[in-house]
Every structure is written in structure tokens, then in C-alpha cells.
Amino acid sequence: MPKRRIWTALAALLVLAVLLAGCGGGGSRQQSSAPSPSSSSSTSSSQAATREITVVLSDFKFEPAEITVKRGERVRLTLQNTGTVAHDWTVRDLNLASPRVQPGQTATYEFTVDRVGTFTSVCVEAGHEALGMTGRLIVEN
Numbered sequence: 001m002p003k004r005r006i007w008t009a010l011a012a013l014l015v016l017a018v019l020l021a022g023c024g025g026g027g028s029r030q031q032s033s034a035p036s037p038s039s040s041s042s043t044s045s046s047q048a049a050t051r052e053i054t055v056v057l058s059d060f061k062f063e064p065a066e067i068t069v070k071r072g073e074r075v076r077l078t079l080q081n082t083g084t085v086a087h088d089w090t091v092r093d094l095n096l097a098s099p100r101v102q103p104g105q106t107a108t109y110e111f112t113v114d115r116v117g118t119f120t121s122v123c124v125e126a127g128h129e130a131l132g133m134t135g136r137l138i139v140e141n
Helices: 001-021 044-048
Strands: 051-058 061-064 065-072 074-082 108-110 117-122 134-140
Touching: 051 065
Parallel strands: 051 074, 065 134
Antiparallel strands: 051 061, 074 108, 117 134
């Protein structure tokens, strides 16, 4: 009988460890050190052409879900997290990844896209994409 309790306790600990590991999947992205994809440093012209866009991150959606920008346009994305968990804004096909934004916090992320097309934006925090936290970045000529 005591052996059965030990095995039951070990099995419960194993299940708990697996669940905790699954919940912590986004931990390595906490501080995104990836540089912005734009490498142009023309301050006077880029300041005048910077487009300001605000996206509200909530549980589990982007508002607005669709953003349209021009190719080569400098974008300053302000991310406001009104949700109860951390979120981010990532476009994998363009190697864009905002910093992780904690609940109640705001972060800015600047980028320039030099490819025309329609790209999927997602929150890469564990399970958020599967819960529907996706959007679109449309880049026009």
C-alpha cells in the first residue's frame, strides 16, 4: 500500500512538471534582443516619415487585427497590453518580434518592411496563437 501511494505521488509530480513546463514556453523571449529589421539610420528623413500605429493586446486578440503600411515606411508600433497575461506582436516571415509586454504595460517597437505582401502576425506566448491571437500585416507599394 505505501508503494502505491509513492507511485501515485510521483505520477502526480510528473504531470505537474509537464504542465508547468508547457506554461513557461515563452520565457526565453522575455527580452527580445533581436535588432529591428531596418538598418537605415537617416534620422532627419526617417523622423518625418515615421508612421505611428497603436495596437491593443488583450486576451487573446489584437485590436486592430489588421495593419496596412507602405513598403519602406518607418513604423513605430505602440503596444498596449490591456489583458491579464503577457503578450507580444510577432511576424515570423519578416523576422519582426516586439518585446514581451506585461499586463497593464505599454511598449514601442520600430521597424521598416521592404517586402510587399500580406503577412500573419501572432502572439508567440505559449498557446496564444492557437487561441486565435493572430492578425495581418499588409505591406503595399
